[in-house]
Amino acid sequence: MSAVEGSAAGSGAAALVATDVTKRFGSVEALRGLSVTVREGEIYGLLGPNGSGKTTFIRCVAGLVRPDAGSLALWGGEPREAVAAGRVGYMTQAAALYVELSVEENLGFFAALEGVDGVRQRIEEVLRTVDLLDRRRSVVGTLSGGMRQRVSLAAALLHDPRLLLLDEPTVGVDPTLRRDFWDHFRGLATRGVTILVSSHVMDEAGRCDRLGLIRDGRVLAEGSAKELVARAGTADLESAFLTLSEGATA
Ligand SMILES: Nc1ncnc2c1ncn2[C@@H]1O[C@H](COP(=O)(O)OP(=O)(O)O)[C@@H](O)[C@H]1O
Numbered sequence: 452m453s454a455v456e457g458s459a460a461g462s463g464a465a466a467l468v469a470t471d472v473t474k475r476f477g478s479v480e481a482l483r484g485l486s487v488t489v490r491e492g493e494i495y496g497l498l499g500p501n502g503s504g505k506t507t508f509i510r511c512v513a514g515l516v517r518p519d520a521g522s523l524a525l526w527g528g529e530p531r532e533a534v535a536a537g538r539v540g541y542m543t544q545a546a547a548l549y550v551e552l553s554v555e556e557n558l559g560f561f562a563a564l565e566g567v568d569g570v571r572q573r574i575e576e577v578l579r580t581v582d583l584l585d586r587r588r589s590v591v592g593t594l595s596g597g598m599r600q601r602v603s604l605a606a607a608l609l610h611d612p613r614l615l616l617l618d619e620p621t622v623g624v625d626p627t628l629r630r631d632f633w634d635h636f637r638g639l640a641t642r643g644v645t646i647l648v649s650s651h652v653m654d655e656a657g658r659c660d661r662l663g664l665i666r667d668g669r670v671l672a673e674g675s676a677k678e679l680v681a682r683a684g685t686a687d688l689e690s691a692f693l694t695l696s697e698g699a700t701a
């Protein structure tokens with residue numbers, strides 16, 4: 452087990468341990484030895500530019516992509532076992548909703564796929580969590596981008612997962628809603644849900660307990676936003692990212 456320093460939350464056991472994970476798609480090396488440990492109740496941010504391997508890694512954690520090498524365990528077991536046991540929720544980068552169906556019809560469909568018990572009540576609960584209860588009968592195609600993102604989050608929460616994978620969840624969401632989203636994430640983490648969230652937006656990164664700066668399929672540096680800025684000796688995280696990536700390739 453690795454010792455992890457300096458974060459406010461996530462003092463529990465390791466939920467996710469990835470060690471030297473590699474994945475190649477033909478000639479593209481998407482992951483080149485990525486190592487990350489995320490503890491229960493922690494919000495861990497994968498921060499990196501497009502093409503750095505964030506989605507590929509999240510898909511490995513979701514059991515959808517098998518690493519070529521390295522190890523990846525959820526609570527000490529195979530990702531697929533944790534997924535089969537309903538412990539993992541995944542909000543994909545592109546919304547996977549039926550635009551011609553209503554919000555509650557969409558959630559009913561996903562609840563059936565997940566074998567959720569007490570469907571009506573559970574749909575109400577998750578819609579309350581994302582503040583969309585009053586739009587339950589709206590057709591998804593008529594909703595704003597931010598509302599759709601909230602429906603996607605609600606869908607990922609239906610089966611009450613212990614680990615939530617959020618792939619760029621706030622893309623296309625305005626600043627106010629983005630803040631609400633992060634409040635939801637923090638609320639979930641406070642209740643013990645572990646969150647792995649990817650972003651290429653630096654200003655959100657401060658909301659994570661710890662960050663892994665990802666480039667070219669590996670973690671360049673890890674720590675809280677404050678720690679990373681201090682280590683790089685820069686004014687903000689964006690410059691810290693650049694400074695730390697130069698250091699890593701020098
Ligand atoms: N299924 C795939 N087939 C071929 N190449 C892929 C596939 N998935 C991802 N890649 C490539 O792997 C690299 C990492 O992509 P991705 O994990 O989507 O990065 P990010 O989410 O950080 O933008 C990119 O070069 C991308 O084109």
Ligand SMILES: [Mg+2]
Pocket residue numbers: 505506507544618
């Ligand atoms: Mg991606």
